Amino acid sequence: MTYRLPSLNTLRAFEAAARHLSFTTAASELGVTAGAISQQVKKLEASLGVALFRRLPHGLLLTEEGEAYLPAISKAFDDLTEATEAIAPRINSRKFSVGICPKVRTMLPGNWPQHSEDLRRHVRDCIETSDIELVRTNAVDCLIRARGGPYGDLTLVVIPASSGPGELHFVCKPGLANCAQSQAIIDDLTRQVAP
Template structure:
């Protein structure tokens, strides 16, 4: 019996990736930072995708983006597809190149954030999937200079993904800290690894 040939008619994957990142962040700038390209490149890729699909995916507003009805209908499925592809690739190749998570750690939590993560990872140096900066300034997160920040207390942090961690007094004078990250990065491998490592403080 002859096999059935299947041909997938897909839009450009770069355009889909740009759309998915911009849809999560509702920002070309933050999508560009995540994808390591320029905001102009993200905008052009999405414009090309919209031309191919024949429908607008975003409304361009003076202070950001709004998903159109077509964009809202498309985003969950595209996000799920990329998440599945990432999981499949992880399962096959654990050594895929990654982009380190830029993490700010409040100096009020520990005098030596690099040494803290190194101890938790049982290494002489902090893990290579996270780059640590000693800072307590949320403005660094909001400006895109950081991907995540660890600060004392529970927050709140409107518009951000925040998780409260219980800390051990042997590592920190504070009982709790908030690990705050852009919602679009809450499922990335680097954040999940860092969260798991910091979770061992409790």
């Protein structure tokens, strides 16, 4: 059977842009430029013969067709991820090296991240640092800070905190924020510091 489908790159660009309603944020996640995302989405729209977004001066809105298309495309990517992990489980099993600033360290259990079986599966080691350049140079996979920034080309996930700085910053390279390792760390941090 021959499948008549748009290119995978155009679908990835659409899915990320639709989730964030932003070409810039999608570009950061996928590690490309906002212009590249815009071009991929235009290419997809041309191949489908429908507009998927309304481009407004201050952002994007999905068209009716875009809203209908997004859930199926997101599910397809989830299915591809599950199928890949089923036959190649090591593809998503690499443990993270985590940087954590001293102020955040005092907000967490003394044996963090070893206190959690789930985190032990996802975290190789944890070093005390506030140096954001360690993420850029791949010395650590992510950095947990008590606020800070700006982070430029890196991805930021804000975690509300009931004490201390009021929020934690989980910072990583684009595309890593949604992986199993990041999600396990973010979920645990949320449980530890949630208001």
